[in-house]
Amino acid sequence: MIKVNFQFLFPDQKRRWSGIFLVLFGLSATANAQSIGYYPWNGLLSVSTNPIKPVWLDVRLQTNTLFGSLSTEILPMVNLSRKENYQVYLGGGIRFNFIGVLANQTNNIVEGYSLNIGTRVAPFKSVPNVRVAFELAPYVVRKFDSGVLKSNLGVVYTFGRKE
Numbered sequence: 370m371i372k373v374n375f376q377f378l379f380p381d382q383k384r385r386w387s388g389i390f391l392v393l394f395g396l397s398a399t400a401n402a403q404s405i406g407y408y409p410w411n412g413l414l415s416v417s418t419n420p421i422k423p424v425w426l427d428v429r430l431q432t433n434t435l436f437g438s439l440s441t442e443i444l445p446m447v448n449l450s451r452k453e454n455y456q457v458y459l460g461g462g463i464r465f466n467f468i469g470v471l472a473n474q475t476n477n478i479v480e481g482y483s484l485n486i487g488t489r490v491a492p493f494k495s496v497p498n499v500r501v502a503f504e505l506a507p508y509v510v511r512k513f514d515s516g517v518l519k520s521n522l523g524v525v526y527t528f529g530r531k532e
Contacts, residue, residue: 406502408523413442420456420489420527423448427460439468444485454491461485464508481516483508489525500525 403425406415412433418425429442444462451457461484469475487504491497502525509516 403529404525404527406523406525408502408521411519411521411523413521413523415523415525417446420446420448420458420525421451427462439466440480441465441467442483444483446485454494454497455488457486457488459484459486477511479511481508481510483519485521487521498527498529500527 403419403421404415404417406417407413408415412431413429414432415427415429417427420427425446425448427442427444427446429444431440442462442464444460446458446460449457449459461482463482464480465478466475466480467478470478483506485504485506487502487506489500489502491500493499502521502523504519504521506519506521507516508519
């Protein structure tokens, strides 16, 4: 029998953060995602709870990067206006870098904060669950000493019509 001692692979703090990452990942997998989206120019994969509800949660994973700088964003959202063919929403979020901490590329698990305002529009009546998403998202780094105005453009598919 081979025995692996993870203490040498993950010192105490890194084991704690890896545990937190695994718990968050497990929770998102069991949350029964209600929509999935992709923002190709930003390399973001989005999985969210039911965006038709007044309040919903969006989790985004960076897909165009090495594992050492893989970022995850958790964004609670509130629908400001919602009709059958569009919705306007507002939310704020925190950007984490769990893998960067594990790979010794950073000591800070929190990278920054964002405020997202966006819309999802269903341009095709034949496929109303396919939506085009556009967002403006001011983003500041963890210490609030710099920031950038990000924009996200992507495609979202919403599963079913559950109210």
